[in-house]
Each structure stands twice: as C-alpha cells, then as structure tokens.
Amino acid sequence: MxxxxxxxxxxxxxxxxxxxxxxxxxxxxxxxxxADDPRPGSLTGKTVVVTGASSGLGQATATATARLGATVHLVVRDLAKGRTAVTAIRGEVPGAEVHLHRCDVSDLASVRAFAAALRGSAERVDVLVHNAGVLPPERTETADGHEVAFATHVLGPLLMTELLRPLLAAAGRSRVVVVSSGGMYAQKLPADDPEYRDGEYRGTTAYARTKRMQVALAPLMQERWAADGIAVHTMHPGWADTPGVVTSLPGFHKVMGPVLRDAETGADTVVWLAATEPAPGGGQFWHDRAPRPEHYLPRTRESADELARLWAYVLDATALSR
Incomplete structure (x- = not known):
C-alpha cells in the first residue's frame, strides 16, 4: 500500500x-x-566527462561524481570559468582528480579536436554527460551553418558521442546522459525545419524544440551504440536555479525563484543515472529517478517517418554513416 x-x-x-x-x-x-542512493565510492576508478561544466548543473554533476570517486573531465567553452570550477571542486572534494578541456559543443570542428585529444590521453570513458546548453536571444548560425541551439543540443552531442565511442566501449558498460528539459513537452518534433528557418524565431521555442529532438532521438542513439555496451539516457532536471536561467529567463526566475531547485538537486538524477546499480535500461526519459512519458499532448507525437527524416538529417549534418 x-x-x-x-x-x-x-x-x-x-x-x-x-x-x-x-x-x-x-x-x-x-x-x-x-535505499537507492549511489553508494560511497561507487565511481572509484571510473572516468566521467561533463560538458557545460563551468557552472550550474554541470559543475554540480562534476562535483558529485568526483565525490563518488570518479576522475572527472570538465568540458567548457570559457577556460577562465572552467579553472574557477576546478578550484571549487577540488575545494569541496579534497584529492579529486579533475581535468579541464576547452570545447565549444556547437562547433563541430571543436568537438572533433576535443574528442581526438581525449582519445589520445584517456583509456576509457564510463560516463559522458551532455549538459552544455544555450538559449539564444535571436537566431544565429555556427561556423558550420547550423542554428546554434540545434548545433549545441543535438549535433554536437551526437558527434561527440560517436567520436568517443572507442573510449565508451572500452569501459565495458558505459552510460551517456543527455540533460534535456521538461519544456520539450510543449513542442512537436520539427522534422521539416530542424534549423528553425521558418516563422518568427523565439529563443525559448528553439530551446524546447531541440530538447524535444534529444528525447525523440535517444532510442535511435541507444540502438546505434548498444552493441558497444553504451546506454543512452535522457532526463530533465526540473526547474533549477542556475546562471543560465538567471541570464536567459529573468522574468521566470523572478517569479519562480523561491521554489526553484538548487543546482545539486537539479543534478541528482544525472548523478543517479551515472552511478546507480544495476544500470537502468537505456533509451528512456527520466525525471527524479523515474522514467517519464515522452508525450502528454497528442499533438506533439511524431510519426515514424518524421523521426526517420530527422535522424537522417542529423547524421548527414555531422557526416556520420547511416
């Protein structure tokens, strides 16, 4: 009962x-x-890579996984902020092994350079957390010609995971965690316009659309990498009080501030997915340590054809084989 x-x-x-x-x-x-909390030392001897790790959920994830014994690699755009994060993590977790890397996840050349460097220095990756995120005030394109939210949330993570596939496979049973958003529930998969070229551009819509893409594509990514022992999870952290929310959604932050989660609370399910045993099944969408429906509104459901067309588009955009 x-x-x-x-x-x-x-x-x-x-x-x-x-x-x-x-x-x-x-x-x-x-x-x-x-009784379900990851046990102390559960990530000892394991390697965790976290993108967008210089603040907010990323830094909280890096700190928590270091506390569980992991060697942690922080992947950041701004090295100065990254160094501050490294100092903070080592202050909270004395003796933590923390490494810092620069990579702009929206820039596919930067992703390729980072992945090549990590393959040359690390032997394995047990957990890869895709946390880097943007909420653009206006439509902009990357050097590759892709809308920046789409590149940051979809193309960059897909390419990075593929390029780190040998290290993830070397870990035996590795986990990829994609930090999505509950905002995706309001959006349908934009299979015909993934680059958001049509209609009036809104940053909040661009953010939610690409978060919908992350969740929709996760089962296909799971299928692509399952033979290498790689499990792909998506999750949403709820409403967390992070620097990104303060900067990008000041009105929301002002109204909801008293009930927002702190970064550590928002990152709880990321850390749980990284460390809990037995490992949860891949391809699911999580919130507060439980799998959640991918849709609540009938109008947001995508067809098999729409999903296939988007998958083909992102594979072509990242020059990956089908």
Whole structure:
C-alpha cells in the first residue's frame, strides 16, 4: 500500500508540473530514495566527462561524481570559468582528480579536436554527460551553418558521442546522459525545419524544440551504440536555479525563484543515472529517478517517418554513416 501511495504521489506531482518540477516535488519524493542512493565510492576508478561544466548543473554533476570517486573531465567553452570550477571542486572534494578541456559543443570542428585529444590521453570513458546548453536571444548560425541551439543540443552531442565511442566501449558498460528539459513537452518534433528557418524565431521555442529532438532521438542513439555496451539516457532536471536561467529567463526566475531547485538537486538524477546499480535500461526519459512519458499532448507525437527524416538529417549534418 505504501508503495502504491508513493507512486500515486509521484504521478500527481509529475502531472501538475509546478509542484513536481520545483524543489517541492524533489523533497516530497526524496524520502523514498534513501535505499537507492549511489553508494560511497561507487565511481572509484571510473572516468566521467561533463560538458557545460563551468557552472550550474554541470559543475554540480562534476562535483558529485568526483565525490563518488570518479576522475572527472570538465568540458567548457570559457577556460577562465572552467579553472574557477576546478578550484571549487577540488575545494569541496579534497584529492579529486579533475581535468579541464576547452570545447565549444556547437562547433563541430571543436568537438572533433576535443574528442581526438581525449582519445589520445584517456583509456576509457564510463560516463559522458551532455549538459552544455544555450538559449539564444535571436537566431544565429555556427561556423558550420547550423542554428546554434540545434548545433549545441543535438549535433554536437551526437558527434561527440560517436567520436568517443572507442573510449565508451572500452569501459565495458558505459552510460551517456543527455540533460534535456521538461519544456520539450510543449513542442512537436520539427522534422521539416530542424534549423528553425521558418516563422518568427523565439529563443525559448528553439530551446524546447531541440530538447524535444534529444528525447525523440535517444532510442535511435541507444540502438546505434548498444552493441558497444553504451546506454543512452535522457532526463530533465526540473526547474533549477542556475546562471543560465538567471541570464536567459529573468522574468521566470523572478517569479519562480523561491521554489526553484538548487543546482545539486537539479543534478541528482544525472548523478543517479551515472552511478546507480544495476544500470537502468537505456533509451528512456527520466525525471527524479523515474522514467517519464515522452508525450502528454497528442499533438506533439511524431510519426515514424518524421523521426526517420530527422535522424537522417542529423547524421548527414555531422557526416556520420547511416
């Protein structure tokens, strides 16, 4: 009976959005997780790579996985901010082995250079966390000619994972965690316009559209890499108080600030997916340590043809084989 009540509460929180995505939902769910927490030292001897790791959820993920014993690689655009993050992590986790790399995930040449360098220096990658994110105020394109949110959230992570495939395979049973957003629930898969060339451009819409793409493509990525023992997970952190939210959504932050999760709480499911045993099945969408539906609105459901067309487009854009 207790289990059924816990599940009913969890579902009610998820469907009502504000309680479930805020810190209220986290703290109401938290008591049922105690026995499920990753054990101390569970990532000892393992290598974790986190993009967008200079602040917010990325830094919180890096800190938590270092605390569990991992060797952590921070992947950042701004090395000065990255050095500050490294100092902070080492201050919180004395003796932590932390490495810093520069990579602009939206720039495919930068992704290729980073991956080549890591393949030359690391023997394995046990966990790859795709956390780097942008919410552009206006439509801009990368040097490769791709809309910047699409490049950052979809193309860069796909290419990076493919290029790090040998290191992920070397780990035996590795995990890829893509940090998505609950905002994707309001968007349909834009299979005919992934670069957001049509209509009035809005940064919040571009962000949500590309987050929808991440979740929709995860089962195909899971299928692509499953033979190498790589499990692909997507998740959303709820509403977290991060520098990105403050900068990109100041109105939302002003109104919702009192109930926003802190970065550590937002990163909890990322860390759980990275460290929990037995490993969860790949290809699922997670929030607060539970798999969630990919759609709540019938109008957002994509057809098999739409998914196939988007998959073909991103493989062509990253010059990957089908």
């Amino acid at each position: 207790t289990h059924l009540l816990t599940r009913a509460l969890d579902t009610a929180l998820d469907r009502t959005v504000v309680p479930g995505y805020s810190k209220i939902g986290y703290w109401l769910r938290r008591p049922s997780w105690d």
